[in-house]
Amino acid sequence: MSVITLGKRIFTWIITLIGCLVAVIFTIILVRGFDARRMPDLKIWHTTRLTPEFKASDMKPGFTFEDYLKLEDQLFENVKVSVDQRIAKEDQHILNRYFAGSICHPDRQEKNWNRTFELSPEHPKGGILLLHGLSDGPYSMRALAHIFYRQGYYALVPRLPGHGTIPSSLKGPTWKDWVAAADVAAHHVRAVIGPDAPLFLGGYSNGGLIAVYYALNSVNDESIIRPQKLFLFSPAIGITRFAAFSGWHRALSFIPYFQKIAWESIMPEYDPFKYNSFPKIAGHQLFQLARVTQKKIEQLKNDGKLERLPPIQTFSSVVDSTVLAPSLVTHLYNQLKPNGHELILFDVNRFSALEPFIKDRHEAFLNNLKGASALPYAWTLITNQTPDTLRVVAETHDAGSDAATAEPLNIEWPKGIYSLSHVAVPFSPEDPLYGDREDLKKKGYFVLGLVEPRGEKGVLQVPVDQLMRLRYNPFFSYMERRIAESL
Structure with missing residues (x-):
């Protein structure tokens, strides 16, 4: 096999490989596109x-x-x-x-x-x-x-x-x-x-x-x-x-x-x-x-x-x-x-x-x-x-x-x-929206950090792990002290 023939074959393999890779990537994107259509309006x-x-x-x-x-x-x-x-x-x-x-x-x-x-x-x-x-x-x-x-x-x-x-x-x-x-x-x-x-x-x-x-x-x-x-x-x-x-x-x-x-x-x-x-x-x-x-x-x-x-x-x-x-x-x-x-x-x-x-x-x-x-x-x-x-x-x-x-x-x-x-x-923790403010919650205020929904899994549009995510820092007072000291 001549060097020219071998070179042509290698080039053909590379082009084929690139084409297959592009096809795979586009297929993945297309699947994701159809999957995204199931998201809320x-x-x-x-x-x-x-x-x-x-x-x-x-x-x-x-x-x-x-x-x-x-x-x-x-x-x-x-x-x-x-x-x-x-x-x-x-x-x-x-x-x-x-x-x-x-x-x-x-x-x-x-x-x-x-x-x-x-x-x-x-x-x-x-x-x-x-x-x-x-x-x-x-x-x-x-x-x-x-x-x-x-x-x-x-x-x-x-x-x-x-x-x-x-x-x-x-x-x-x-x-x-x-x-x-x-x-x-x-x-x-x-x-x-x-x-x-x-x-x-x-x-x-x-x-x-x-x-x-x-x-x-x-x-x-x-x-x-x-x-x-x-x-x-x-x-x-x-x-x-x-x-x-x-x-x-x-x-x-x-x-x-x-x-x-x-x-x-x-x-x-x-x-x-x-x-x-x-x-x-x-x-x-x-x-x-x-x-x-x-x-x-x-x-x-x-x-x-x-x-x-x-x-x-x-x-x-x-x-x-x-x-x-x-x-x-x-x-x-x-x-x-x-x-x-x-x-x-x-x-x-x-x-x-x-x-x-x-x-x-x-x-x-x-x-x-x-x-x-x-x-x-x-x-x-x-x-x-x-x-x-x-x-x-x-x-x-x-x-x-x-x-x-x-x-x-x-x-x-x-x-x-x-x-x-x-x-x-x-x-x-004193934040009125995300903090540990039971006092405000009892007065009817909207305290997002204390939202605790209960029910069956797979029902809510908002992921439960997002609602469970901690929204305030229990050690904020220590952080404040360290910042003040560094100033």
Whole structure:
């Protein structure tokens, strides 16, 4: 057989293999498309396109944070006109956040926390910019903002593009729009507190990832506001690899018959400050941001500049179904140089009676962390004092040391709670919507964190595991103390 003939055969095999692979992928997408058609019907808040929304391209010379807020004012006026006032008759019920007569409508709460807000002391010591997570809004930063405010700091919590309005709004923005909005807000914080006061940057989930990316860029770019410290809460440093395929739905979703495949979930919208429905393209943008952030970390590490990152203090649960907690260590913390960095982890409830019911997937992660020697950062584990008690202790490992100290805390696991969750970390038990507020529930208030439906499985449109998910942090007081100490 000649070399030319062999080459033709190899080329034919490759083309055939590629064709088979494409056919398999398209078949999978097609099956998913038909499967998606069984999802609930799309509502007006899934199909409406709202304007105007901020984009990175709006960042022209002279664009200010006040201009950003003007766009937000127009956007929320359009929510009322295009959605609230056009609700179908069957959707006009008390648990629909887009029905004006609903107990869940944002305007019927203490304040519409979907909007950008600020807390300004009379004489601020400094300032902090806090960035919320994907699919929620500024409300998730409410309790944290008050921590810094009580310590004398100006706190700004901007509504990031695509959030706080309707779920379909998450289909438009890119991660670059989120970063650009953070940049506009950071310059506003600096203008408020002056050129010399300390400026901090904080973020929850996707907001934490944005904060890290922003801080990494500030190392080499003097036009970017450089924070003096980062405060991260369940940051989305690592997400599941399946997120890489979250953009494949576009092969079918442009066809009206398959439009539901564009959605990861389509659920009732009963939460006034967080979307329950989630478009896949938003997850794809999160994946893209996580990828470019990792490349930026590697670049600065190779250039010997990663040590210029400001101190980072992070709070996270060891179990998290939204982000990969181990990646927080491998992709970020283990790459850092000593500079006052600290990682605080909330363990699962290790009460002996619960042990048979809890999976041990997180054990390898903790064992690797405990077995590591002289890490360049301090880390603390909030865990049971012993398996025979619900009381917890803070086990702290200092940076560069293998020794550990234990501080008993005057806190214990609440009855019936076996772990924290991704959505619980930034919320206080005193939160009127997500907290442990039996007092408000008894008075007839809508306390989402205490919803406990009972009935047969497979009946509810909302997954039971979502309703069971813990919505507040029982150890919030410890977190508040540690933040205050670091200031």
